[in-house]
Amino acid sequence: MSNTDSITIAPQSVRLFFQSLFKTLVYFILLVLLLAGAYKAFPLVVDALFLIVIAAILTAVFNPVVDRLESSGLRRLYGTLLMFGGIFGMVALGVIKGIPTLLNEVGRIKDIIQENSATESLNSMMGDINSRIAEYIPGFQLDLDLISSLSAQFFSQLGSVLAGALDTLATIIFILIITMFFLVDGKRMTKQLIGMVPNRYFEMSLNITYKTKQQLTNFLRGQLLAALGVGIQSFIGLSLLNWIFDTNISGVLLISTIAGMANMIPFVGPFMGMVPAIIVSLFNNLGDPIAASHFYYILHIIGMFLIVQMIDNNIISPIVVSGSMEMHPLTVILLILVGSQIGVLGMFLAVPAWGISKVVIQEVYQGLKGHHLI
């Protein structure tokens, strides 16, 4: 074939624009890395990597949606913009309406717990609960101070996590922008990166990348769908408890969100989702004789969450979550212990992060084995 045929069609201006933006982004990251190395500013590098990793995870979650929009004939850029329009709309709505309400709710419960005036009611409530427990388990006593301090600590940490999220709104927007670039031009970026791999390992790298991406997408999508399912069910369940039994559980949206997110942690998650609901019910019903006679609706809440778990374990999770999350209970406990060193967020992220790593390791191992490299 003659060389005169090797002239390619000029890329479209939009693609050219994003290409140059991508190049700028790459140069910027490289510059940041160089500067960080020069000034020994290791935390900066970690922060930049953290943003990219989070954006990559979000890309894996949103990619199927953009693919679907593209398959319906919409250009990838417009599909991405459409999806982000929706996300920004929801985030804006959440920031304007939801988060202040949630923060108020968290603050209110924290105040109730910390208020000295409530101590008497607390004492009477604990006395009541202890006497009820003593009917079934003689000699068993709940420690009021311990419960109070644990509850205060829990809500205080939760408050700081939410407040921190608001403070880092700029970071979130930055992550979303990187995600947008990854979604529009991610395939080209991956192609260019894989293109650097030597011929000998090229096929294998391509396969491993594809399979890992597939597994990760399935895993993350499954986790999020299951979390959403548990969140919605908890919201409906708690609302029903409020409506039927007048349980006076406030912050249903917040508790449901916690329950949904906590569900990503096997074994411990469902319990973590249940605890805030019980604490809120206890503190909202202080000094209420009807609530006291119903054992502060603790059994109702436990029952409701058990039903949610039954629906999740038997109907939702088998459909949406891939089997890659199967872990030994001991592994989960150890991961949560390690994660707790970073804080509440670490506890939430430790198990999913391990799940992701497990998928990547499995795929890389199988790829290397298939190509007789190990």
Place this chain on the structure above:
Amino acid sequence: MKEKANISYPLFDSFKDKLKPKRSQAQMALSQVNVFSRLSWQEIKIVENAVHIRNYAPGEPVFKQGDPGSGMYVIIEGCVGIFLDIPQQTPKQLSKLGDGDFFGEIALLDESPRTAAATAIENSTIIGFYRPDLMDILKTKPALGGKILLALSEVLAVRLRSTNGELVKVSRKLEAFLESGANE
């Protein structure tokens, strides 16, 4: 007879050149492969964006025998040999492929191990079209993916028919051989 004047119009020729669609080497190579031959130039351009163009030095393996198959290759420029590895013997060369030739298209559908090795004989530029690329096209451009799959199915059907024909011939020969053996 009056001789036709060979007059050139530089401005007109320049416009004509500009209006003529420009095709890259990869597009030209892809359009010659039976799997893509029925695609429009616009569709071939989408395939071109999905494929990987690789350069191989002489003696460098494209893939080895026994590797899991993951895609097909189209030679843009150069020469590739298909070799059968025989234990304790030098590899046997089955064929030699050149510009525009393609190989390994069945690996787009099946991950079973490669039955032979492919090695570049001279400096070669090769297009690699792999299963992940096909899956991506199927996801984002289902109509185009469908066309490629249909063409692949046709390739398979032709080969199956040819194999059946060969099988019939061999079985007839075998029958004849067995009959002659029985008569003797």
